[in-house]
Amino acid sequence: MDTSNNQAELEIEKLELQDADATLRNDLDALERRWSERLVISTPANLLFSKSQILAFFRAGLVRLKSFERRVTRVVVAGDTAVATGSDTVIPLVGVDNGKTVFCSYMNCWNRENGEWKLLGRQVAVVGKMRPDGTFETSSG
């Protein structure tokens, strides 16, 4: 691995963790800065969201989290494109999963736009859900 690639991978890993932190804090300014205008998010609900659609969800209070733990498992950088994989463990404060611990796997795609890394694509899959009493609701993985 060459040094520049290594640096880029570390940068992406840092951005991944910042993205999770901004999501937890509902820091929409940070998310808006880091997300490409062409962002596509494929959610566990099998809906494709654009940047404006997902931000509208945040603004409407439909995305609120009690906790968000992200573990980055791999980052690969090729030129101006980077792919990151990992797991997200979240506890939502709203919706049908309110209070449950939701375990997800994900893949994020980053693109360097005008010298700045922007999140261009995100695919999330739910692996399992744990109720507050510790029992599992569903598990597909």
Added chain:
Amino acid sequence: MPATDHPEEPSILIVEDDDSAREALSDCLEMEGFRVASARNGKEALDYLHSSPPPKIILLDLYMPVMTGWEFREAQKKDAAIANIPVVVVSAFGSGMTRKIDAEIIMHKPLDLDRLLTIIREHC
């Protein structure tokens, strides 16, 4: 049966067994200004249609417990009172499974919201 709290009549009926998917789609459509009712399977959808004013369009999942989307569609077509409500099938199945259902439009998951909204606006 889960349904919206809106006092107005819903113009869209979502038939989907996955709670998260149903809620997310309902939230999206309500944010776009539509009134939405929902059902967790084909039987709940038929019960809703027999007891409520007809929606302008039905968004139908296929693989559901109790009554599948295919079974719902067959029952709907046999009932003159509800047979003409347009149905958009929303499924992750390939064409081998989806072509067995007679529906106006078939959309594949993950669902392109922009395209779905265009279709809905043509009917609502």
